[in-house]
Amino acid sequence: MAALGKEWNEIGISNDFLFGKVMRDPELCRELLEVILNVPIERVEYPEEQKTIDIAQDARSVRLDVYVADGNNTVYDIEMQTVQEEGLPKRSRYYQGMIDLALIEKGEPYTKLNKSYVIFICTFDAFGKGESVYTFENMCKEVEGLSLGDETHKIFLNAKGASKNVSPSLRAFLEYVAGNKSEDPFVKKLDEAVVKAKKNEKWRREYMTLLMRDRENVEKGRAEGRAEGRTEGYISSIRLCRKFHMTKEATLEELKHDFSLNDAEAMKVLEKYWNDESK
The missing domain is CATH 1.20.960 (Mitochondrial Import Receptor Subunit Tom20; Chain A)
Incomplete structure (x- = not known):
């Protein structure tokens, strides 16, 4: 097995440890969310690197890579995933449930639950359909266009995706996750942060x-x-x-x-x- 120091020098943004450290910069985290969701985000608040959620002593705890909130009552969990696992969709479900339990106190109304996104940045195609982005929401099967309205979203990014219906910035970011640099402004800023982090x-x-x-x-x-x-x-x-x-x-x-x-x-x-x- 390779020497540990050499591995530290070689790891990139796809390493979950390094990703969590780089995303401690709230401005970088905000820009990343804008690139992924293609919506303006004014700010992110209280970034928590590797947040751990423990609901009960005998329950499985959840350690989140990057957990942040914005100024509009929305929370985001961003996970870097490099290993393809059969149970990944159900893990996203479990994370979503644990986040919800952590958001409200016992006895509080469910209406206090925040809008939430669970985002997996994958170095592989989690569903094998060639898409760069897979977005899931709860919809009615019988009535087309009828949303459940629970305000939960699960997004799986595919760094190896070939779909063209994504923004140039998101395409550049996914290519960077796959190991390819570019002249994209956000990617250049992200790469500078990676270089700086590895000097820490x-x-x-x-x-x-x-x-x-x-x-x-x-x-x-x-x-x-x-x-x-x-x-x-x-x-x-x-x-x-x-x-x-x-x-x-x-x-x-x-x-x-x-x-x-x-x-x-x-x-x-x-x-x-x-x-x-x-x-």
Whole structure:
């Protein structure tokens, strides 16, 4: 596996850690939302990088990459997604529900729920139809054009999309997510922020610490040899491989090497934990 420092130097905006740091700039975040939604946004308030929502002690918590609100009672969750998962649509549903629960206190009227957007910026085509943008709202099947009016929106962007019905700015942004720079003003500003962020020694140490912790969990799983310890090690190893955007085949080899598994054993582990949401 490549050295951690080198990986920090090579990561780009599609890395969720770096994306969250760059989006701490409210002006950049505001411009990104304008590019995605193609509507003017006056300002964004209280950007919360990697916001965690815990509703109950025994419930699964939600960690959001970028969670912001604007001045018009609308909230936005923006997620950077580099791994294609079968359960991604249902994850968007779960995020939406948890955001709603966090927006109102017990006993408050539902009318206080904010208009909300859950946005996934994907480096792949989540639905395989070739579109650059997939927008979902709740509509009536029987009456054409009748909206439920719950003011929830789920948007999936596809960095590899080929559709032409998107703005030049959004096209340039998606190409930048895919690794291609351009002369687009927003992309240039975003790239400058990425370069600046990668010079931040505190963030570099934080990133490396997270990766080192994952590696320590892998080693812990190997050393303990207990079922629980090995499970933690399996999950941590797969998580680390996915952070480095390694393929399933490369991850399989890592599992075989780290845990002395044969082909069948490693494949069984990979299939069981590859899409584990705890990662």
